[in-house]
Amino acid sequence: MKLIKGTLVALTCAAMLMGCESKKKETSSIDVKDAEVSKNLVLDLSVDKVKNTLGTLKEADSFPRNITKGQKDWNLVGVRDWCSGFWPGVLWYAYELSDDPEIKAGAEKFTAPLKEIAYTPADNHDVGFMVYCSYGNGYRLTGNEEYKTVMLAAADTLATLYNPKVGTILSWPVMVDKIGYNTIIDNMMNLELLFWAAKNGGDKSLYDIADSHAQKSMEHLVRPDYSIYHVALFDEKTGEFTKGITHQGYADESMWARGQGWGIYGFALSYRETGKEEYLDTSIKLADHFIERLPEDGVPYWDFDDPKIPNAPKDASAASLVACGMLELADQVKDNALKVKYTQAAKDLMAKLESKAYFSGDTNQALLLHSTGHLPHNSEIDVPIIYADYYFMEALVRLKKLEDKIAMQ
Incomplete structure (x- = not known):
């Protein structure tokens, strides 16, 4: 490299x-x-570490998800796990940063098994995470027409979860009997697959589905103070919003850190694709609220309202996700002062993640330590999680492109 x-x-x-x-x-x-x-050491060593980890993984249909405390190696999951697309995405970003043919071959190897997601019935909204993070990055970097075909099929599959009465994509079909028709803030990220497909040969209705979902999410998941509900519940027959709740946060009215990140990034990309100012304004206000509530050390707790703070777990995955969201937002705002503000906010988060406290170094195969997945279910607490690494790598790519652009001016 x-x-x-x-x-x-x-x-x-x-x-x-x-x-x-x-x-x-x-x-x-x-x-x-x-x-x-x-200055480039973290970038270089991240790519090198990803390549070394690649050499230890033999089965293309087994993907890194988390690392148990005290262990060094990734725990692996199968194709249908919602996190399956993040590891090939990490590889694609590593290839983008290095132009290393071995890493490219690995990215292709781990992307291929996810094809089945596009051609089997959707059982959750995560089709976008699984396919866009893998095939999407692969297509962006290689122009492989087979990848495009899979992505278009995946968009159609995701669209089958859309309910026109409600105006959103159903997030968890398996949870309908328990909590009712549900739409979660995470789903904002999966809209990118639909927007992309509508521009690249897919049915134009995919744009309308994505736009409607973003609109309804803005209306019902975003609170007046610009914190976010994790889950919005609707009457499936009438489409009426019934209430906002949490599933992975501390409480229904608390501010779950990663959820705030999904919102910042999701509404910024929805503005990019639609040009609707209300989406940009929402992303700005969500970002400002996040910045205002950051603790003194600059890294979010898993939930900003956990009463155990300062003894509550941190969430590096929220920090890396928000760094990407801030950079996307910086790309979309027109005011130069705001560009500087959100770019600096992203750099500040990345600086924290690159510190001794969060960057894994030789600790284990992950890039980042101290993520929190699902604390209420006592799952993945204060451990490395693959999507933290994915958004960390995305932010490294974004910042390198930004620096290269400035250097050329």
């Missing part, structure tokens, strides 16, 4: 220097970053 060789030389030198200072202290990527050896 282009930057690795020089970085490894710097790494070796820095390790020798720090070894003289403390033989007990292990050299890691963060040690070198703190020594200011190279």
